[in-house]
Amino acid sequence: MRVTLYLRCGGVPSSLVELVSTGLATDHRGILVFTMPEGDPETEKVGTTDLTAFNPEGRIPILLLPDGRKMTQSGPIVDFIEDCLDHGTGMLPDDPWLRAEVRRIMWIIAADTQPYQNIPFIIQAMGEWGMVKAAPTVHPLRLHFIRREFGALETILAQCAGRFAVGDKITHADCFLLPQIRNALLAGINLADEFPTMARVWENLLVVHEVKAVLDEAGGVVQPLAFDAEKFEVYANMPGR
Ligand SMILES: N[C@@H](CCC(=O)N[C@@H](CS)C(=O)NCC(=O)O)C(=O)O
Incomplete structure (x- = not known):
């Protein structure tokens, strides 16, 4: 996405x-x-x-x-x-500091958030390495890392966000932020209550025609595809697990 x-x-x-x-x-x-x-x-x-x-x-x-x-x-x-591309998409800011800001947000999501809240990782850790058992989408580990990194992003966005994550134009940072927010919504996080700046950016993204089209094609604003709950139940309840 x-x-x-x-x-x-x-x-x-x-x-x-x-x-x-x-x-x-x-x-x-x-x-x-x-x-x-x-x-x-x-x-x-x-x-x-x-x-x-x-x-x-x-x-x-x-x-x-x-x-x-x-x-x-x-x-x-x-x-x-x-x-x-001959002239790029024009999505990256010209200012080197703001370009770094865009990449900082991309990296926080790709390297420090997504892997730790990833449902395959959580299912494997529960099934094979004795991690606390809970429903994968709202597992405490998943909630912990989403909240920890969203807390950092909220502070960063409070300084650099305009209409979107960095300034008033959609950048690569928004393309990374949006799917992670969708995942946080699946985890039951209340964006408006906990991360108001991020919630504002999210609301602004939702009215952009291109973004809306991508979300519609992908099944809506909340991440719908996560895992097969029935197979997981059988696996998680196997003797010895
Ligand atoms: N760091 C990778 C993450 C890619 C990733 O986790 N993709 C998911 C789908 S959204 C996937 O392929 N999962 C299958 C798996 O982990 O085996 C990237 O940014 O491309």
Whole structure:
């Protein structure tokens, strides 16, 4: 979603970067497993739908180039596309300090928030490493890290936000912030009560046509896809767990 928001908000034409939906399954624990789409020309070329043949981490997003090169990680993918455009998308501020501010927010989300509140991580930790058992979406570890990092972001945004995360134009920072807020809403966080500046930015983002379209396509303002609850129940209640 970070990359999709960047492409749409930056007006990158689909003739330049085409978005392709992955296949989606769940493993025996209920954890989402992404696969390459069946019948896609790129899948056919490599000869498998197994995502690890495209990204050794087995994660999305993946940027596929016509010459066969493959780039992964949302930040580097966005940076690469931005660098390839003749005049960029105009989303990054000209001022170097503000550009760093944009990247600081991206990094706080990508490196310090998302991995620790990630439902696959939480399910695995409960099932295999004896972590406290609780419903994955509202697990205390998940809530702790979302609140800890959102608290930091709230302080940062109080200094640099305008209409959006950094100033009055949508930047890469908003493209990273929005999916994380969506995840926080799934965790039951009350944004307006706890993080008012972030809540203001979120409300401003929701009325942007491109953002609204991406959210509608992805199932709404609250993150809907998390895990297979039935498989998780069976897995979590197996003897010895
Ligand atoms: N740091 C990575 C995170 C990517 C990531 O966690 N993607 C999720 C989907 S949103 C995924 O592929 N999860 C499957 C897995 O963890 O096996 C990035 O920014 O691209």
